[in-house]
Amino acid sequence: MAEYNAPLEEMKFTLFDVIGMDEVLLLDHYRDASKDIVDAIMEEGSKFTHEILSPLNRVGDIEGTVFKNKSVTMPKGFKEAYAQYVENGWNSVTSSPEYGGMGLPVMLGVCLMEMVDSANMAYSLCPILSCGAVDAIEAHGTLDQKSTYMEKLVSGQWAGTMNLTESQAGSDVGALTTKAELQKDGTYRIKGQKIFITYGDHDMSENIIHLVLARLPDAPSGTRGISLFIVPKFLINEDGSLGKRNDAYPVSVEHKMGIMASPTCVMVFGDADDCTGYLLHEEGRGMQAMFTFMNNARLNIGVQGVACAQRAYQMADEYAHERVQGRAIGYEGQEKHTISEHADVRRMLLTMKSQTQAARSIAYLTAKYIDLARHHPDAKSREDYKALADLLTPMAKGYTTDIGTEVASLAMQVFGGAGYIEETGIAQIYRDSRINQIYEGTNGIQAMDLAGRKISLRGGKDWKYLLGEMKEFCDDLPDKGDFSLMKRQFSKIIETTMSCSVWAYENQTENLRSVMAGSVAYLRLFSTSVGAYLLIKGAKAADKKLKKDHGNNIFYKEQIDIAYFYAQQIIPQVLGFEEIIKAGDDALYRDV
Numbered sequence: 001m002a003e004y005n006a007p008l009e010e011m012k013f014t015l016f017d018v019i020g021m022d023e024v025l026l027l028d029h030y031r032d033a034s035k036d037i038v039d040a041i042m043e044e045g046s047k048f049t050h051e052i053l054s055p056l057n058r059v060g061d062i063e064g065t066v067f068k069n070k071s072v073t074m075p076k077g078f079k080e081a082y083a084q085y086v087e088n089g090w091n092s093v094t095s096s097p098e099y100g101g102m103g104l105p106v107m108l109g110v111c112l113m114e115m116v117d118s119a120n121m122a123y124s125l126c127p128i129l130s131c132g133a134v135d136a137i138e139a140h141g142t143l144d145q146k147s148t149y150m151e152k153l154v155s156g157q158w159a160g161t162m163n164l165t166e167s168q169a170g171s172d173v174g175a176l177t178t179k180a181e182l183q184k185d186g187t188y189r190i191k192g193q194k195i196f197i198t199y200g201d202h203d204m205s206e207n208i209i210h211l212v213l214a215r216l217p218d219a220p221s222g223t224r225g226i227s228l229f230i231v232p233k234f235l236i237n238e239d240g241s242l243g244k245r246n247d248a249y250p251v252s253v254e255h256k257m258g259i260m261a262s263p264t265c266v267m268v269f270g271d272a273d274d275c276t277g278y279l280l281h282e283e284g285r286g287m288q289a290m291f292t293f294m295n296n297a298r299l300n301i302g303v304q305g306v307a308c309a310q311r312a313y314q315m316a317d318e319y320a321h322e323r324v325q326g327r328a329i330g331y332e333g334q335e336k337h338t339i340s341e342h343a344d345v346r347r348m349l350l351t352m353k354s355q356t357q358a359a360r361s362i363a364y365l366t367a368k369y370i371d372l373a374r375h376h377p378d379a380k381s382r383e384d385y386k387a388l389a390d391l392l393t394p395m396a397k398g399y400t401t402d403i404g405t406e407v408a409s410l411a412m413q414v415f416g417g418a419g420y421i422e423e424t425g426i427a428q429i430y431r432d433s434r435i436n437q438i439y440e441g442t443n444g445i446q447a448m449d450l451a452g453r454k455i456s457l458r459g460g461k462d463w464k465y466l467l468g469e470m471k472e473f474c475d476d477l478p479d480k481g482d483f484s485l486m487k488r489q490f491s492k493i494i495e496t497t498m499s500c501s502v503w504a505y506e507n508q509t510e511n512l513r514s515v516m517a518g519s520v521a522y523l524r525l526f527s528t529s530v531g532a533y534l535l536i537k538g539a540k541a542a543d544k545k546l547k548k549d550h551g552n553n554i555f556y557k558e559q560i561d562i563a564y565f566y567a568q569q570i571i572p573q574v575l576g577f578e579e580i581i582k583a584g585d586d587a588l589y590r591d592v
């Protein structure tokens with residue numbers, strides 16, 4: 001399998017020409033950043049992921065992790081690659097300079113994470129989780145906790161984990177039973193078992209900081225009674241050095257379908273009644289702190305979807321241009337053609353490419369809103385951008401990860417039988433990608449979050465704003481040439497999304513189950529609208545460049561072709577979702 005090469009031209013075009021990263025770089029908070037710095041870091045990221053992480057992808061898949069004597073050993077090369085990752089500062093790109101980070105925009109962080117994910121998804125989960133722990137401790141930790149943990153988590157010297165799931169408490173986090181009891185010295189004794197804990201143990205970092213949800217003895221049931229605790233693998237001495245081994249151990253590692261190099265651990269806390277935890281935030285407000293962790297992680301998992309799609313597309317496109325099979329219809333002569341000339345293969349490749357780019361654009365737009373929500377000078381604007389980021393997050397996780405697996409599946413189809421054989425590498429992408437639709441809140445839960453919560457917040461102001469912006473852009477599109485079809489199709493999908501949003505909004509209280517019944521269709525419809533918006537924006541930017549001074553530039557021409565294909569072939573696939581959404585739960589409960 002060829003090593004991963006980051007699609008830098010596409011990434012930069014999406015960042016600057018479609019999403020408008022300039023606006024973020026103009027923020028005072030990012031005054032030391034510039035387009036040149038962003039470009040240079042992306043070039044370096046591309047090199048690192050190509051040379052160091054990508055060659056370990058298949059090694060990790062074949063070797064997997066080894067669990068022995070209550071500890072996990074990573075596959076060959078991972079520890080060394082992680083050391084280089086930390087040394088080069090890749091772990092700390094977006095973190096605050098106060099803790100040794102580079103303080104660069106989340107937009108850039110997401111872009112780099114896409115490279116890491118595409119090169120080696122199983123590896124990427126370790127830094128993703130550390131980033132989540134950094135966000136949670138920075139937002140909710142005491143000064144003392146920040147000085148103990150932040151710098152080492154930011155650098156990557158220590159890694160982080162997220163411990164929610166128990167066997168009876170998956171999507172229903174409120175059902176968890178892990179206990180925490182206050183001790184005389186102000187620490188807590190933690191006791192319980194967590195399952196499916198990603199990077200619960202490994203040998204890449206010198207310490208692991210587990211963030212563990214647990215319940216105090218007199219806590220109310222449900223999510224209101226949950227608190228969050230910092231549980232280090234090694235306790236930390238007064239002088240910051242590593243102390244006693246904490247009673248927090250992996251007891252097994254799961255055998256999985258994919259991401260073989262990511263150790264998914266069953267963790268036991270307090271088997272010897274000696275597990276020490278430190279309260280993060282306030283008692284009973286653990287879910288609030290965990291949401292800070294998860295919001296970051298949700299976008300990053302969405303980016304894993306984009307990354308799987310990108311890698312799968314790259315490989316399929318290359319293969320399709322090499323594999324000769326039959327004569328393509330519509331060509332003269334007897335000569336045989338590469339499969340890229342067959343209509344159905346072209347359909348698959350364009351479906352893959354356009355949806356990958358739509359998914360990437362949605363993820364980058366969410367990151368832009370996060371940057372603006374954090375650092376816009378005006379408080380009211382910060383609030384509005386935060387609401388937009390919150391609205392987009394279920395799409396940036398749900399749509400992108402659905403696309404990741406769908407594109408990987410199409411890539412396998414393009415490869416034919418060879419795709420089903422492990423050596424080509426497509427099967428690994430498909431296997432790896434599938435988990436993205438499940439963890440960090442299943443895509444069903446994302447859809448419910450969008451249709452049952454996000455659209456009802458602030459009187460529906462945010463989706464109305466976003467759809468309004470899209471409509472204004474659509475009305476301004478020229479009604480000629482390729483743009484004529486794009487305008488017509490885009491207008492249809494905006495109208496349909498608006499109508500379904502109004503329906504879902506109006507049925508929130510009286511008819512919520514019906515809204516939920518159509519929520520997955522609604523998420524797909526809304527995401528496809530936003531995807532169309534961003535692709536057509538790209539087509540318009542490309543058209544302008546072509547007219548100005550890039551007459552024959554293939555890349556810009558391609559941007560128009562992709563948006564045209566998406567408008568003609570993808571939009572109609574979801575317009576019929578209106579009927580599904582508005583049908584509600586009628587067909588789902590007939591026997592009840």
Ligand SMILES: Cc1cc2nc3c(=O)[nH]c(=O)nc-3n(C[C@H](O)[C@H](O)[C@H](O)COP(=O)(O)OP(=O)(O)OC[C@H]3O[C@@H](n4cnc5c(N)ncnc54)[C@H](O)[C@@H]3O)c2cc1C
Pocket residue numbers: 162163164165169170171172195196197198199256264435438439440441442443444445448
């Ligand atoms: C490889 C891997 C790594 C993981 N890493 C971590 C980790 O690091 N930390 C961690 O805490 N967890 C982790 N998880 C757990 C993961 O987040 C959960 O598996 C996921 O949230 C789903 O929970 P569940 O498996 O219990 O499924 P369930 O909650 O039982 O869900 C099963 C099905 O029912 C649906 N469903 C459930 N409740 C509802 C509802 N109210 N309404 C509608 N549909 C519903 C779901 O959408 C799903 O389709 C990991 C899991 C795996 C497999």
